[in-house]
Amino acid sequence: MILFVKLLLAHLLGDFIWQPNSWVIDKEIKKHKSIYLYLHILLHGVLSAVLAGEIRFIPYAILIAVSHGIIDLIKLNFQKKSTKRTWFVVDQAAHFFILIAVVFLYEKQPISLSWFGSQFWILITALLLLTKPVSIFTKTIISIWSPENENTLDQSLSSAGNYIGILERLFVFGFILTGHFEAIGFLLAAKSIFRFGDLKEAKDRKLTEYVLIGTLISFGSAIITGLLVQALLLEFMQ
Incomplete structure (x- = not known):
């Protein structure tokens, strides 16, 4: 049903878009004593209730908020x-399965692709997912590696890499939905040409591998999301 996508959208807003880094840092330091932990829990409850749009869903929104807080506390x-x-991966997977369980309890229906609801909610959630959430996911995954020549990265415009990543994912997503798969190759080639000069000048193999991994994760997430949304839209139209 459409409810699942709405709850997923609420999760993305509460966990990524409307949660400042200062909240995350404070929670990691103070854990259960952090006021921002409880504001974060409240935010998830409110977002779930509001986007669900039904009074009778409020108890389930409370369940989502409380379970979210418990999962976050375990992680912290x-x-x-x-x-x-x-x-990070375990935390997000746990939240995802909680949403599935809540929808199952609320709708009392077996799991189905129809859970993903209308085209509007599918597209909005996918587009939001490809912005800050995927940026954070990519940064978290590649943070295990640190290029030796960090000055090369620091000389770029503030947050430019982040916005470039978001734009390239949105372009890839649009190319897939419109059936222009060849354009993805041109986009990847164009980025490679622009990055070649920096990587050649840096003469740092680790930096090259670091950038390559980040690029592949970014493009891969956009391609997977695009193909999934395409399949869901086809299922919805049948």
Whole structure:
């Protein structure tokens, strides 16, 4: 049903778009004593209730908020610097399955592709996913590696890499939905040409591998999202 996509959208807004880095840092330091942890929990509850759009869903929104807080507390207490990436994946997977369980309890229907609802909600959620959430996911995954020549990265415009990544994912997503798969190759080639000069000048193999991994994760996430949305839209139209 459309409810699942709405709840997924609420999660993306609450966990990525409307959660400042200052909240994350404060929670990691103070854990259960952080006021921002409880504001974060409240935000998820409110967003879930509002986007669901039904009064009778409020108890389920409370369930989502409470379970979200418990999952976050477990992550905050058990993660270490060396395991943050693992806990990030576990944390997001746990939240995802909680949403599935809540929809199952609320709708009392078997799991189906029809859960993803109308075209509008599918597209909005996919577009939002490809912005800050994927940026954070990519940054978290590749943070295990650190290029030796960090000055090469620091000489770019502030947050330029982040916005370039978002734009390239949105372009790839649009190319897939419109059936222009060849354009993805041209986009990847164009980026490679622009990056070649920097990487050649840096003469740093680790930097080259670092950029390549980040690019492949970014393009890969956009391609997978595009193909998934395309399949869902076809299922919806049948």
